[in-house]
Each structure stands twice: as structure tokens, then as C-alpha cells.
Amino acid sequence: MRAALLMLLIACGGDKGPTSEPGPTPTPVVVTPPVAAPACAPVIRNAATRIATESKRVEIATAIDRTATVMIASCEAEAWPANVLTCIATARLDADLDACTEELTYRQHERLHAKIAQVTPRPAPVRPAVPRARIPSRDDLIPPPTATAKVDCSRTLVAPTNTACQRQYCLTHAADPRCMIE
Numbered sequence: 001m002r003a004a005l006l007m008l009l010i011a012c013g014g015d016k017g018p019t020s021e022p023g024p025t026p027t028p029v030v031v032t033p034p035v036a037a038p039a040c041a042p043v044i045r046n047a048a049t050r051i052a053t054e055s056k057r058v059e060i061a062t063a064i065d066r067t068a069t070v071m072i073a074s075c076e077a078e079a080w081p082a083n084v085l086t087c088i089a090t091a092r093l094d095a096d097l098d099a100c101t102e103e104l105t106y107r108q109h110e111r112l113h114a115k116i117a118q119v120t121p122r123p124a125p126v127r128p129a130v131p132r133a134r135i136p137s138r139d140d141l142i143p144p145p146t147a148t149a150k151v152d153c154s155r156t157l158v159a160p161t162n163t164a165c166q167r168q169y170c171l172t173h174a175a176d177p178r179c180m181i182e
Contacts, residue, residue, distance in 0.1 A: 040075035040085065044068050047091045054092055064094065066119045071101075074112045080104065138174065 048068035052060060075085070087100035101109055151158050153165035154172055170179035 040080065041072050043085050043089050044071050044075065047088045047097065051091060051094055051097065055094065060094060063120050067097075067116050070115045070119055071112065074108070074115060078108050078111075080108070 045068060048064045052064045055064075071088075074080075081103075084100055084103050087103060088097065091097045091100055101112060104112065151162060151165045151168075153159065153162075153169040157165065157169045157176075157178060159165040160178065166179075170176065173179060
């Protein structure tokens with residue numbers, strides 16, 4: 001049994017003894033402290049003030065204040081990362097602010113925009129001020145009768161310049177080309 005064990009050690013290489021080459025030195029692990037995120041309220045309030053003053057849209061001033069309040073509450077509750085707050089600190093337009101919130105996680109982004117939608121009223125749809133086209137009737141094509149002549153034009157057009165006569169004739173002769181003139 002001892003012989004078999006000795007043969008097994010020799011076959012496997014056994015103990016080679018101490019080596020003269022030093023092994024690789026372990027790489028020191030550098031632990032960097034997490035970057036402290038700036039406080040949410042001052043960063044978001046400053047950005048909101050800057051966006052409201054630089055924007056040329058009048059309605060944004062009231063909406064940005066409500067949006068900033070919602071963003072501060074979400075930032076503090078969900079501990080937004082420092083890169084998002086740094087982006088917000090440099091935002092100049094409301095489009096920049098939207099781009100900054102794209103860096104949040106999907107759930108944070110969805111919750112934020114759902115809260116903003118609740119406090120921001122949607123504008124009423126604008127209906128066009130174009131009047132509907134009115135289809136002219138046959139009576140619109142014939143001028144109204146004048147109270148000057150009492151001529152019977154029901155069978156023939158006796159006085160073509162008389163509007164009453166023309167109207168009377170055209171009521172019974174609509175296919176006549178004289179009645180189709182506007």
C-alpha cells in the first residue's frame with residue numbers, strides 16, 4: 001500500500017519543494033469612497049429659476065415651479081445619483097432638464113414623470129377657427145325677388161333683368177342655362 005502511494009506521488013509530480021522565483025505580487029485594492037451627491041433642493045431650485053428666466057415661453061414659469069417641487073421630493077425620496085444632479089445643475093432649458101432625467105433608472109424616470117403629469121395641467125385642445133363650408137342651395141343661386149314688378153314669368157322669361165321675374169321663371173325651369181348663371 002505504501003508503495004502504491006509513493007508511486008502515485010511520483011506520477012503526480014509530488015512536492016517540488018521551494019521555488020526560487022517569487023510569485024506575483026497581489027494588486028492592492030483601492031476603495032474609493034462614494035461621491036457624495038449634492039443636496040437636491042438647492043440644485044433643482046437653482047436650475048428651475050435659471051430655466052424660467054432664460055425661457056422665452058411664458059407658461060413655463062408657473063409649470064417649472066410645480067415641476068421643481070415634484071423633482072425635489074422624488075430626488076430626496078429615491079436618492080438620485082450625483083451625475084443626474086450635476087447634469088441638472090448645468091441645465092439651461094427645460095429640454096436639458098428632460099435629458100438629465102433620462103439618466104435615472106427606468107422606474108425612477110417613470111415615477112417622476114407620472115408625478116409631474118399629475119401636477120401639470122394639460123392644455124385644452126385647440127380647435128380650428130375655420131367655419132364649416134356651407135353648401136349653396138338652389139335658392140342661393142337665384143337672387144331674391146324685388147317688390148317692384150308683378151309680372152307673370154312662370155312660363156316664359158318676360159323680363160330677364162327683373163330679378164323677381166327671373167326667380168319665378170327659374171323655379172319651374174331649373175335646367176335652363178339662363179337660370180344657372182350666378
